[in-house]
Amino acid sequence: MRAPGAGRRRVLAVVAALGVVTALATRRPPRGVAGGSVPRDGARGTHRPGAEEGAAPGGSGSAEKADVVADTAGDARAERPAPAPRLWDWAELLRVSALFTVPGDALAGAAATGRGPGRGTFLAIGSSLCLYHAGMALNDWADRDEDAADRPHRPLPSGRISPVAALTAAGGLTAAGLALAARAGRAPLALATTLAVTVWAYDLRLKHTAGGPAAMAAARALDLVLGATATRPRALGAALPHAALLGAHTYAVTTVSRHETRGGSSTAPLAALVTTTAIAAVTTDATRTPRLPRASARPPSATARHGAGGGRPGRPAPGTERPPALPHVMTALASTVYAATALTPFLHAALNPSPLLTQRAVGGGIRAMIPLQAALAARCGSGASAAAVLALGPVARRVARKVSPT
Secondary structure: OOOOOHHHHHHHHHHHHHHHHHHHHOOOOOOOOOHHHOOOOOOOOOOOOOOOOOOOOOOOOHHHHHHHHHHHHHHHHHHOOOOOOOHHHHHHHOOHHHHHHOHHHHHHHHHHOOOOOOHHHHHHHHHHHHHHHHHHHHHHHHOHHHHHHHOOOOOOOOOOOOHHHHHHHHHHHHHHHHHHHHHHOHHHHHHHHHHHHHHHHHHHHHOOOOOHHHHHHHHHHHHHHHHHHHHOOOOHHHHHHHHHHHHHHHHHHHHHHOOOOOOOOOHHHHHHHHHHHHHHHHHHOHHHOOOOOOOOOOOOHHHHHHOOOOOOOOOOOOOOOOOOHHHHHHHHHHHHHHHHHHHHHHHHHHHOOOHHHHHHHHHHHHHOHHHHHHHHHHHOOOHHHHHHHHOHHHHHHHHHOOOOOO
16 A cells, blocks of 8 residues: 655655756856857858958958968868757757646546545656657658748747657657556556547647647546546546547637737737636536545444444544545636636736737746646545646746756
Protein backbone atom coordinates (compact mmCIF):
# COMPACT_ATOMS: atom_id res chain seq x y z
CA MET A 1 0.00 0.00 0.00
CA ARG A 2 1.34 3.43 -0.90
CA ALA A 3 2.30 5.75 1.94
CA PRO A 4 -0.36 8.41 2.73
CA GLY A 5 1.81 11.28 1.56
CA ALA A 6 3.41 9.57 -1.42
CA GLY A 7 1.06 11.14 -3.97
CA ARG A 8 1.62 14.64 -2.62
CA ARG A 9 5.38 14.22 -2.59
CA ARG A 10 5.34 13.06 -6.21
CA VAL A 11 3.26 16.06 -7.25
CA LEU A 12 5.67 18.43 -5.52
CA ALA A 13 8.62 16.62 -7.13
CA VAL A 14 7.13 17.12 -10.60
CA VAL A 15 6.50 20.82 -9.91
CA ALA A 16 10.10 21.27 -8.70
CA ALA A 17 11.50 19.43 -11.73
CA LEU A 18 9.49 21.61 -14.12
CA GLY A 19 10.83 24.71 -12.41
CA VAL A 20 14.46 23.58 -12.70
CA VAL A 21 14.15 22.55 -16.35
CA THR A 22 12.45 25.79 -17.32
CA ALA A 23 14.97 27.92 -15.44
CA LEU A 24 17.78 26.27 -17.41
CA ALA A 25 15.96 26.39 -20.75
CA THR A 26 14.95 30.03 -20.55
CA ARG A 27 18.29 31.53 -19.62
CA ARG A 28 18.97 34.20 -22.16
CA PRO A 29 22.37 34.05 -23.89
CA PRO A 30 24.87 36.76 -22.94
CA ARG A 31 24.86 39.95 -24.88
CA GLY A 32 26.86 39.76 -28.05
CA VAL A 33 26.46 35.99 -28.35
CA ALA A 34 22.98 35.99 -29.87
CA GLY A 35 22.69 34.87 -33.44
CA GLY A 36 21.33 38.23 -34.53
CA SER A 37 24.50 40.08 -33.49
CA VAL A 38 26.46 38.95 -36.57
CA PRO A 39 26.78 41.74 -39.16
CA ARG A 40 25.18 41.16 -42.50
CA ASP A 41 28.45 41.44 -44.43
CA GLY A 42 30.28 38.63 -42.71
CA ALA A 43 31.90 37.47 -39.52
CA ARG A 44 31.65 39.69 -36.47
CA GLY A 45 34.60 42.00 -35.92
CA THR A 46 36.15 41.44 -39.37
CA HIS A 47 38.57 44.23 -40.27
CA ARG A 48 38.95 45.07 -43.93
CA PRO A 49 42.27 46.87 -44.56
CA GLY A 50 41.96 49.85 -46.81
CA ALA A 51 38.34 50.51 -45.89
CA GLU A 52 39.17 53.23 -43.37
CA GLU A 53 42.53 54.47 -44.76
CA GLY A 54 40.95 56.01 -47.81
CA ALA A 55 43.16 54.22 -50.36
CA ALA A 56 43.34 55.96 -53.67
CA PRO A 57 41.19 54.48 -56.45
CA GLY A 58 43.20 52.25 -58.69
CA GLY A 59 46.14 52.03 -56.28
CA SER A 60 48.05 48.82 -56.70
CA GLY A 61 49.40 48.62 -53.14
CA SER A 62 46.97 48.65 -50.27
CA ALA A 63 43.89 48.12 -52.47
CA GLU A 64 45.15 44.82 -53.89
CA LYS A 65 46.22 43.71 -50.44
CA ALA A 66 42.77 44.52 -49.08
CA ASP A 67 41.11 42.48 -51.84
CA VAL A 68 43.30 39.47 -51.11
CA VAL A 69 42.56 39.65 -47.38
CA ALA A 70 38.84 40.08 -48.02
CA ASP A 71 38.75 37.09 -50.36
CA THR A 72 40.62 34.98 -47.83
CA ALA A 73 38.20 35.97 -45.08
CA GLY A 74 35.26 35.20 -47.36
CA ASP A 75 36.60 31.71 -48.09
CA ALA A 76 37.08 31.07 -44.39
CA ARG A 77 33.51 32.13 -43.67
CA ALA A 78 32.18 29.89 -46.43
CA GLU A 79 34.00 26.88 -44.98
CA ARG A 80 32.92 27.63 -41.41
CA PRO A 81 29.99 25.35 -40.36
CA ALA A 82 26.70 26.91 -39.31
CA PRO A 83 26.39 27.42 -35.53
CA ALA A 84 24.53 24.69 -33.70
CA PRO A 85 21.11 25.61 -32.26
CA ARG A 86 21.32 26.88 -28.71
CA LEU A 87 19.16 25.67 -25.86
CA TRP A 88 17.32 28.99 -26.03
CA ASP A 89 16.35 28.33 -29.66
CA TRP A 90 14.85 24.96 -28.73
CA ALA A 91 13.05 26.52 -25.78
CA GLU A 92 11.44 28.98 -28.18
CA LEU A 93 10.57 26.29 -30.72
CA LEU A 94 9.01 23.97 -28.13
CA ARG A 95 7.17 26.81 -26.30
CA VAL A 96 8.51 25.92 -22.86
CA SER A 97 6.28 28.57 -21.30
CA ALA A 98 3.26 26.48 -22.30
CA LEU A 99 4.54 23.22 -20.81
CA PHE A 100 3.08 24.25 -17.44
CA THR A 101 -0.39 23.74 -18.90
CA VAL A 102 0.28 20.02 -19.47
CA PRO A 103 0.69 18.28 -16.06
CA GLY A 104 -2.70 19.53 -14.87
CA ASP A 105 -4.46 17.44 -17.51
CA ALA A 106 -3.28 14.16 -16.00
CA LEU A 107 -3.73 15.35 -12.41
CA ALA A 108 -7.30 16.46 -13.11
CA GLY A 109 -7.96 13.12 -14.81
CA ALA A 110 -6.53 11.25 -11.84
CA ALA A 111 -8.72 13.23 -9.45
CA ALA A 112 -11.80 12.25 -11.46
CA THR A 113 -11.07 8.57 -10.72
CA GLY A 114 -11.31 9.11 -6.97
CA ARG A 115 -7.68 8.09 -6.43
CA GLY A 116 -4.56 10.03 -5.68
CA PRO A 117 -1.83 10.36 -8.32
CA GLY A 118 0.37 7.28 -8.60
CA ARG A 119 3.05 5.82 -10.82
CA GLY A 120 0.75 5.59 -13.83
CA THR A 121 -0.29 9.23 -13.41
CA PHE A 122 3.29 10.47 -13.64
CA LEU A 123 4.01 8.24 -16.61
CA ALA A 124 0.99 9.89 -18.25
CA ILE A 125 2.40 13.33 -17.41
CA GLY A 126 5.71 12.41 -19.05
CA SER A 127 3.89 11.06 -22.10
CA SER A 128 1.76 14.19 -22.36
CA LEU A 129 4.79 16.49 -22.15
CA CYS A 130 6.53 14.59 -24.95
CA LEU A 131 3.48 14.57 -27.22
CA TYR A 132 2.73 18.23 -26.53
CA HIS A 133 6.23 19.37 -27.45
CA ALA A 134 6.21 17.08 -30.47
CA GLY A 135 3.16 18.97 -31.64
CA MET A 136 4.92 22.30 -31.12
CA ALA A 137 7.93 21.25 -33.22
CA LEU A 138 5.70 19.73 -35.91
CA ASN A 139 3.53 22.85 -35.98
CA ASP A 140 6.49 25.08 -36.81
CA TRP A 141 7.77 22.61 -39.38
CA ALA A 142 4.41 22.53 -41.15
CA ASP A 143 3.99 26.33 -41.00
CA ARG A 144 7.57 27.31 -41.86
CA ASP A 145 6.59 29.00 -45.15
CA GLU A 146 3.74 30.92 -43.52
CA ASP A 147 5.96 31.94 -40.60
CA ALA A 148 8.59 33.22 -43.01
CA ALA A 149 6.11 35.93 -43.99
CA ASP A 150 4.23 36.52 -40.72
CA ARG A 151 6.80 35.56 -38.06
CA PRO A 152 10.29 35.70 -39.54
CA HIS A 153 11.80 35.82 -36.04
CA ARG A 154 10.73 32.24 -35.26
CA PRO A 155 13.55 29.64 -35.02
CA LEU A 156 12.86 27.93 -38.37
CA PRO A 157 12.38 30.91 -40.72
CA SER A 158 15.29 32.73 -39.06
CA GLY A 159 17.55 29.74 -39.71
CA ARG A 160 18.44 29.10 -36.08
CA ILE A 161 16.96 25.57 -36.30
CA SER A 162 16.75 23.59 -39.52
CA PRO A 163 13.45 22.06 -40.70
CA VAL A 164 15.05 18.60 -40.63
CA ALA A 165 16.02 19.03 -36.98
CA ALA A 166 12.50 20.18 -36.06
CA LEU A 167 10.85 17.25 -37.85
CA THR A 168 13.30 14.81 -36.26
CA ALA A 169 12.54 16.24 -32.83
CA ALA A 170 8.81 15.85 -33.45
CA GLY A 171 9.23 12.20 -34.39
CA GLY A 172 11.55 11.44 -31.48
CA LEU A 173 9.30 13.11 -28.91
CA THR A 174 6.27 11.25 -30.26
CA ALA A 175 8.07 7.91 -29.91
CA ALA A 176 9.15 8.80 -26.36
CA GLY A 177 5.60 9.76 -25.42
CA LEU A 178 4.20 6.47 -26.68
CA ALA A 179 6.93 4.51 -24.87
CA LEU A 180 6.07 6.17 -21.56
CA ALA A 181 2.36 5.50 -22.07
CA ALA A 182 3.08 1.84 -22.83
CA ARG A 183 4.72 1.51 -19.41
CA ALA A 184 1.48 2.71 -17.82
CA GLY A 185 -0.64 0.00 -19.46
CA ARG A 186 -2.61 -0.96 -22.55
CA ALA A 187 -5.43 1.55 -22.07
CA PRO A 188 -3.05 4.53 -21.67
CA LEU A 189 -1.09 3.36 -24.71
CA ALA A 190 -4.26 3.21 -26.80
CA LEU A 191 -5.25 6.72 -25.70
CA ALA A 192 -1.73 8.09 -26.23
CA THR A 193 -1.69 6.61 -29.74
CA THR A 194 -5.03 8.26 -30.50
CA LEU A 195 -3.72 11.51 -29.07
CA ALA A 196 -0.55 11.34 -31.19
CA VAL A 197 -2.59 10.69 -34.35
CA THR A 198 -4.81 13.67 -33.50
CA VAL A 199 -1.81 15.95 -32.96
CA TRP A 200 -0.14 14.99 -36.24
CA ALA A 201 -3.42 15.22 -38.15
CA TYR A 202 -4.04 18.69 -36.74
CA ASP A 203 -0.59 20.04 -37.62
CA LEU A 204 -0.31 18.48 -41.07
CA ARG A 205 -3.89 18.59 -42.34
CA LEU A 206 -6.63 20.00 -40.11
CA LYS A 207 -5.13 23.17 -38.69
CA HIS A 208 -6.31 25.48 -41.46
CA THR A 209 -9.67 23.75 -41.96
CA ALA A 210 -13.01 24.06 -40.21
CA GLY A 211 -12.16 20.95 -38.19
CA GLY A 212 -9.03 22.46 -36.68
CA PRO A 213 -10.52 23.74 -33.39
CA ALA A 214 -12.39 20.48 -32.87
CA ALA A 215 -9.20 18.47 -33.38
CA MET A 216 -7.32 20.59 -30.85
CA ALA A 217 -10.17 20.30 -28.36
CA ALA A 218 -10.20 16.54 -28.81
CA ALA A 219 -6.44 16.43 -28.15
CA ARG A 220 -6.81 18.21 -24.80
CA ALA A 221 -9.75 16.05 -23.79
CA LEU A 222 -7.81 12.90 -24.67
CA ASP A 223 -4.89 14.14 -22.60
CA LEU A 224 -7.08 14.39 -19.50
CA VAL A 225 -8.59 10.96 -20.11
CA LEU A 226 -5.06 9.59 -20.57
CA GLY A 227 -4.23 10.66 -17.01
CA ALA A 228 -7.43 9.07 -15.73
CA THR A 229 -6.90 5.68 -17.37
CA ALA A 230 -3.24 5.62 -16.36
CA THR A 231 -4.37 6.08 -12.75
CA ARG A 232 -7.35 3.72 -12.94
CA PRO A 233 -7.73 1.75 -16.20
CA ARG A 234 -11.55 1.57 -16.11
CA ALA A 235 -12.22 5.20 -15.20
CA LEU A 236 -13.02 6.45 -18.70
CA GLY A 237 -16.64 7.36 -17.90
CA ALA A 238 -15.72 9.24 -14.73
CA ALA A 239 -13.29 11.49 -16.61
CA LEU A 240 -15.53 12.37 -19.57
CA PRO A 241 -17.44 15.31 -17.97
CA HIS A 242 -14.24 17.11 -17.05
CA ALA A 243 -12.67 16.26 -20.40
CA ALA A 244 -15.66 17.91 -22.08
CA LEU A 245 -15.16 21.12 -20.07
CA LEU A 246 -11.46 21.28 -20.87
CA GLY A 247 -12.19 20.52 -24.51
CA ALA A 248 -14.76 23.33 -24.70
CA HIS A 249 -12.23 25.83 -23.36
CA THR A 250 -9.58 24.59 -25.81
CA TYR A 251 -12.03 24.89 -28.71
CA ALA A 252 -12.73 28.52 -27.81
CA VAL A 253 -9.04 29.44 -27.50
CA THR A 254 -8.13 27.70 -30.76
CA THR A 255 -10.88 29.55 -32.60
CA VAL A 256 -9.45 32.87 -31.41
CA SER A 257 -5.89 31.83 -32.31
CA ARG A 258 -6.82 31.50 -35.98
CA HIS A 259 -6.89 35.31 -36.16
CA GLU A 260 -3.88 36.19 -33.99
CA THR A 261 -1.56 37.20 -36.84
CA ARG A 262 -3.99 39.50 -38.64
CA GLY A 263 -6.81 40.16 -36.16
CA GLY A 264 -10.09 41.54 -37.47
CA SER A 265 -12.55 39.11 -35.83
CA SER A 266 -14.73 40.11 -32.89
CA THR A 267 -16.95 37.04 -33.18
CA ALA A 268 -14.33 34.51 -32.05
CA PRO A 269 -13.25 36.31 -28.84
CA LEU A 270 -16.88 37.11 -28.04
CA ALA A 271 -17.82 33.43 -28.36
CA ALA A 272 -14.82 32.52 -26.22
CA LEU A 273 -15.97 35.05 -23.62
CA VAL A 274 -19.38 33.39 -23.41
CA THR A 275 -17.86 29.90 -23.26
CA THR A 276 -15.43 30.88 -20.51
CA THR A 277 -18.21 32.44 -18.45
CA ALA A 278 -20.28 29.26 -18.69
CA ILE A 279 -17.33 27.04 -17.74
CA ALA A 280 -16.48 29.26 -14.76
CA ALA A 281 -20.09 29.00 -13.56
CA VAL A 282 -20.05 25.21 -13.83
CA THR A 283 -16.71 24.72 -12.09
CA THR A 284 -17.65 27.08 -9.24
CA ASP A 285 -20.65 24.91 -8.35
CA ALA A 286 -18.81 22.12 -6.55
CA THR A 287 -21.94 20.82 -4.80
CA ARG A 288 -23.20 19.07 -7.94
CA THR A 289 -19.99 17.26 -8.73
CA PRO A 290 -20.23 13.49 -8.28
CA ARG A 291 -17.35 12.14 -6.25
CA LEU A 292 -16.29 8.54 -6.38
CA PRO A 293 -15.80 6.91 -2.96
CA ARG A 294 -12.16 6.80 -2.04
CA ALA A 295 -10.65 3.56 -0.83
CA SER A 296 -10.43 3.46 2.93
CA ALA A 297 -7.00 3.02 4.48
CA ARG A 298 -8.54 1.13 7.48
CA PRO A 299 -7.81 -2.62 7.42
CA PRO A 300 -10.75 -5.05 7.20
CA SER A 301 -10.30 -6.09 10.84
CA ALA A 302 -11.29 -2.57 11.93
CA THR A 303 -14.90 -3.34 11.08
CA ALA A 304 -14.93 -6.32 13.40
CA ARG A 305 -13.31 -4.35 16.22
CA HIS A 306 -15.51 -1.29 16.04
CA GLY A 307 -18.81 -2.68 14.86
CA ALA A 308 -20.68 -2.75 11.57
CA GLY A 309 -20.20 0.97 11.04
CA GLY A 310 -16.45 0.53 10.99
CA GLY A 311 -15.91 3.71 12.99
CA ARG A 312 -14.37 4.46 16.34
CA PRO A 313 -16.59 5.35 19.31
CA GLY A 314 -17.51 8.99 19.08
CA ARG A 315 -16.62 9.28 15.36
CA PRO A 316 -19.01 9.19 12.38
CA ALA A 317 -19.07 6.12 10.21
CA PRO A 318 -17.15 6.20 6.90
CA GLY A 319 -19.06 7.96 4.15
CA THR A 320 -20.89 10.26 6.59
CA GLU A 321 -17.99 12.56 7.47
CA ARG A 322 -18.14 16.18 6.40
CA PRO A 323 -16.03 16.70 3.29
CA PRO A 324 -12.69 18.46 3.89
CA ALA A 325 -12.67 22.21 3.50
CA LEU A 326 -9.56 22.40 1.30
CA PRO A 327 -11.21 21.10 -1.92
CA HIS A 328 -14.11 23.57 -1.56
CA VAL A 329 -11.76 26.48 -0.94
CA MET A 330 -9.52 25.44 -3.84
CA THR A 331 -12.52 25.04 -6.15
CA ALA A 332 -13.71 28.58 -5.47
CA LEU A 333 -10.19 30.02 -5.69
CA ALA A 334 -9.23 28.20 -8.89
CA SER A 335 -12.52 29.07 -10.61
CA THR A 336 -12.06 32.73 -9.72
CA VAL A 337 -8.48 32.75 -11.04
CA TYR A 338 -9.65 31.00 -14.21
CA ALA A 339 -12.30 33.63 -14.88
CA ALA A 340 -9.92 36.50 -14.11
CA THR A 341 -7.20 35.09 -16.38
CA ALA A 342 -9.39 34.42 -19.42
CA LEU A 343 -12.32 36.85 -19.38
CA THR A 344 -10.45 40.18 -19.45
CA PRO A 345 -8.23 39.49 -22.50
CA PHE A 346 -11.16 37.94 -24.37
CA LEU A 347 -13.24 41.04 -23.66
CA HIS A 348 -10.47 43.36 -24.87
CA ALA A 349 -10.06 41.35 -28.08
CA ALA A 350 -13.82 41.40 -28.68
CA LEU A 351 -13.92 45.19 -28.32
CA ASN A 352 -10.77 45.77 -30.37
CA PRO A 353 -9.77 42.74 -32.49
CA SER A 354 -6.28 43.99 -33.30
CA PRO A 355 -3.48 41.44 -33.78
CA LEU A 356 -1.82 42.49 -30.51
CA LEU A 357 -4.96 42.14 -28.37
CA THR A 358 -5.90 38.92 -30.14
CA GLN A 359 -2.49 37.45 -29.34
CA ARG A 360 -2.87 38.51 -25.72
CA ALA A 361 -6.27 36.83 -25.63
CA VAL A 362 -4.76 33.60 -26.91
CA GLY A 363 -1.97 33.78 -24.35
CA GLY A 364 -4.47 34.43 -21.57
CA GLY A 365 -6.61 31.53 -22.74
CA ILE A 366 -3.63 29.18 -22.70
CA ARG A 367 -2.58 30.26 -19.20
CA ALA A 368 -6.19 29.94 -18.01
CA MET A 369 -6.00 26.20 -18.58
CA ILE A 370 -3.93 25.90 -15.40
CA PRO A 371 -6.55 27.25 -12.96
CA LEU A 372 -9.23 25.37 -14.91
CA GLN A 373 -7.37 22.10 -14.36
CA ALA A 374 -6.96 23.00 -10.67
CA ALA A 375 -10.70 23.67 -10.35
CA LEU A 376 -11.53 20.33 -12.00
CA ALA A 377 -9.21 18.48 -9.62
CA ALA A 378 -10.60 20.29 -6.57
CA ARG A 379 -14.20 19.50 -7.57
CA CYS A 380 -13.35 15.80 -7.17
CA GLY A 381 -11.93 16.32 -3.69
CA SER A 382 -8.23 16.43 -4.60
CA GLY A 383 -7.25 19.66 -2.90
CA ALA A 384 -3.53 18.85 -2.82
CA SER A 385 -3.34 18.24 -6.58
CA ALA A 386 -5.36 21.41 -7.19
CA ALA A 387 -2.98 23.47 -5.07
CA ALA A 388 0.06 22.04 -6.85
CA VAL A 389 -1.42 22.75 -10.28
CA LEU A 390 -2.51 26.25 -9.32
CA ALA A 391 1.03 27.02 -8.13
CA LEU A 392 2.23 26.56 -11.72
CA GLY A 393 0.25 29.61 -12.87
CA PRO A 394 2.58 32.38 -11.62
CA VAL A 395 5.59 30.50 -12.94
CA ALA A 396 3.97 30.13 -16.37
CA ARG A 397 3.18 33.84 -16.47
CA ARG A 398 6.75 34.76 -15.60
CA VAL A 399 8.27 32.41 -18.17
CA ALA A 400 5.82 33.65 -20.83
CA ARG A 401 7.50 37.05 -20.61
CA LYS A 402 10.67 35.45 -21.98
CA VAL A 403 9.25 32.78 -24.32
CA SER A 404 5.89 33.35 -25.99
CA PRO A 405 3.40 30.47 -25.55
CA THR A 406 2.00 31.08 -29.06
